Amino acid sequence: xxxxxxxxxxxxxxxxxxxxxxxxxxxxxxxxxxxxxxxxxxxxxxxxxxxxxxxxxxxxxxxxxxxxxxxxxxxxxxxxxxxxx
Amino acid sequence: xxxxxxxxxxxxxxxxxxxxxxxxxxxxxxxxxxxxxxxxxxxxxxxxxxxxxxxxxxxxxxxxxxxxxxxxxxxxxxxxxxxxxxxxxxxxxxxxxxxxxxxxxxxxxxxxxxxxxxxxxxxxxxxxxxxxxxxxxxxxxxxxxxxxxxxxxxxxxxxxxxxxxxxxxxxxxxxxxxxxxxxxxxxxxxxxxxxxxxxxxxxxxxxxxxxxxxxxxxxxxxxxxxxxxxxxxxxxxxxxxxxxxxxxxxxxxxxxxxxxxxxxxxxxxxxxxxxxxxxxxxxxxxxxxxxxxxxxxxxxxxxxxxxxxxxxxxxxxxxxxxxxxxxxxxxxxxxxxxxxxxxxxxxxxxxxxxxxxxxxxxxxxxxxxxxxxxxxxxxxxxxxxxxxxxxxxxxxxxxxxxxxxxxxxxxxxxxxxxxxxxxxxxxxxxxxxxxxxxxxxxxxxxxxxxxxxxxxxxxxxxxxxxxxxxxxxxxxxxxxxxxxxxxxxxxxxxxx
Numbered sequence: 001x002x003x004x005x006x007x008x009x010x011x012x013x014x015x016x017x018x019x020x021x022x023x024x025x026x027x028x029x030x031x032x033x034x035x036x037x038x039x040x041x042x043x044x045x046x047x048x049x050x051x052x053x054x055x056x057x058x059x060x061x062x063x064x065x066x067x068x069x070x071x072x073x074x075x076x077x078x079x080x081x082x083x084x085x
Numbered sequence: 086x087x088x089x090x091x092x093x094x095x096x097x098x099x100x101x102x103x104x105x106x107x108x109x110x111x112x113x114x115x116x117x118x119x120x121x122x123x124x125x126x127x128x129x130x131x132x133x134x135x136x137x138x139x140x141x142x143x144x145x146x147x148x149x150x151x152x153x154x155x156x157x158x159x160x161x162x163x164x165x166x167x168x169x170x171x172x173x174x175x176x177x178x179x180x181x182x183x184x185x186x187x188x189x190x191x192x193x194x195x196x197x198x199x200x201x202x203x204x205x206x207x208x209x210x211x212x213x214x215x216x217x218x219x220x221x222x223x224x225x226x227x228x229x230x231x232x233x234x235x236x237x238x239x240x241x242x243x244x245x246x247x248x249x250x251x252x253x254x255x256x257x258x259x260x261x262x263x264x265x266x267x268x269x270x271x272x273x274x275x276x277x278x279x280x281x282x283x284x285x286x287x288x289x290x291x292x293x294x295x296x297x298x299x300x301x302x303x304x305x306x307x308x309x310x311x312x313x314x315x316x317x318x319x320x321x322x323x324x325x326x327x328x329x330x331x332x333x334x335x336x337x338x339x340x341x342x343x344x345x346x347x348x349x350x351x352x353x354x355x356x357x358x359x360x361x362x363x364x365x366x367x368x369x370x371x372x373x374x375x376x377x378x379x380x381x382x383x384x385x386x387x388x389x390x391x392x393x394x395x396x397x398x399x400x401x402x403x404x405x406x407x408x409x410x411x412x413x414x415x416x417x418x419x420x421x422x423x424x425x426x427x428x429x430x431x432x433x434x435x436x437x438x439x440x441x442x443x444x445x446x447x448x449x450x451x452x453x454x455x456x457x458x459x460x461x462x463x464x465x466x467x468x469x470x471x472x473x474x475x476x477x478x479x480x481x482x483x484x485x486x487x488x489x490x491x492x493x494x495x496x497x498x499x500x501x502x503x504x505x506x507x508x509x510x511x512x513x514x515x516x517x518x519x520x521x522x523x524x525x526x527x528x529x530x531x532x533x534x535x536x537x538x539x540x541x542x543x544x545x546x547x548x549x550x551x552x553x554x555x556x557x558x559x560x561x562x563x564x565x566x567x568x569x570x571x572x573x574x575x576x577x578x579x580x581x
Contacts, residue, residue: 018347020565020566024564024565040565041565041568042566043567043569044569045340045341045344045566045573048321048344051321052323052344052348053348053351053352056348056351061325
């Protein structure tokens with residue numbers, strides 16, 4: 001059964017927290033509009049971690065995207081949704 | 086004990102005898118092709134290129150260089166990691182020219198500025214970066230071009246110029262260091278010490294070839310040892326590449342080693358592969374925690390120390406399990422001394438000098454002042470304790486090295502990174518502050534009711550053990566990582 005958008009969001013949020021050392025801004029203020037770099041302060045290593053962790057956790061393989069492909073949490077969810085379909 | 090005697094303890098004698106110094110990259114490449122012709126040299130996008138095939142492609146590209154810019158002495162290379170980068174780099178340095186490695190993130194204005202400042206006569210570029218060379222008036226050559234007509238190598242001597250590379254510029258303006266063939270080869274051979282077996286290994290490349298750690302320790306040492314080098318096309322695929330290629334040696338910066346470990350714990354699988362024997366780790370301070378944790382999965386993580394100006398490798402630590410916070414024993418053919426706490430070096434691996442500026446980097450007696458604070462113990466092991474430029478001079482005249490203090494706080498297993506810096510209060514009083522990033526994988530297992538309170542109390546214990554003038558007066562537990570430079574080093578605060 002396909003995951004709902006909310007389920008993807010919840011799972012992604014956990015990965016984001018792991019990718020950035022328990023970032024409280026993610027734990028407390030994460031929304032689909034949150035910007036990974038500006039709002040969470042994620043750096044290139046965190047974002048690389050996030051991309052790899054998404055592939056592992058969701059069992060998907062990203063196309064040839066760069067680590068800067070997603071500006072917001074919502075964009076990452078859009079991408080995951082498309083791949084899961 | 087001299088360096089070779091020291092490192093011979095950690096090698097099989099027959100392997101150690103094969104580590105022979107070569108005067109130039111041309112001499113090395115000729116010997117490599119003769120000895121390893123049919124072995125894989127580079128694996129790129131699933132295609133295996135043997136040493137013989139790479140040599141043919143290099144010879145063809147030398148022909149293209151002669152046709153495009155016959156008189157060019159310095160040739161810029163603007164490309165991300167790829168098989169073509171390796172081909173072009175070898176073609177340039179084996180055709181009597183000097184390779185100027187231009188970092189691929191440079192924009193058009195910067196590429197133009199570099200080409201003027203460093204007298205670049207021609208540029209080899211990756212088609213995706215065509216726009217970035219659009220301002221340059223020099224001859225241009227598409228790096229993907231091939232040619233069936235082969236041009237022979239132009240032999241070089243140890244003193245001939247080989248490659249120009251940008252320094253990291255972590256604490257100041259980036260400079261361009263000129264490395265001779267002899268320096269590049271010394272750095273290349275130094276990469277063989279401390280690992281066993283040395284020859285015919287499987288390396289994976291994730292570091293940029295525009296960084297000396299990637300170019301010399303990862304690429305050149307792999308070629309020298311007849312090893313196969315898998316070049317990751319996109320770092321997000323590095324663990325899938327590892328699963329396919331099963332590397333035996335990885336060359337990583339600490340941030341990537343930490344990431345691999347953390348992902349392994351999160352997904353309960355060994356992300357670095359069952360065949361991995363060594364992680365060569367450097368370019369930033371290595372936490373002892375990484376040495377210990379990788380040992381648990383049978384991987385030896387070896388910290389080392391190097392600079393762009395020293396063709397990367399100055400020292401390496403094959404005894405990391407006993408001395409995890411040391412950067413190891415200095416490699417052969419170097420002199421090291423410590424003056425007022427600062428490490429000075431001279432030796433075969435040192436650059437000829439900086440290009441395009443007023444200073445060449447050496448004092449009148451030929452010593453290079455590294456800017457790193459260091460100590461050497463009675464066994465000859467080297468410890469880096471900070472940077473001279475980062476030293477904080479307190480109002481009472483006492484000097485504090487942030488890196489030395491950070492190493493004390495980082496020794497706590499639940500601290501991933503830390504930064505000590507000088508801050509100023511509203512009343513104008515200067516004080517030492519500490520910010521730490523917790524290591525969540527460790528912290529979560531400790532089941533503390535209030536993790537932040539626990540961290541603060543443990544940090545306070547370390548703080549209280551320091552001499553009074555070194556104690557920090559404010560501690561912040563961060564909830565996100567520090568900002569990092571393109572080479573993944575922590576960007577230091579400059580608050581005063």
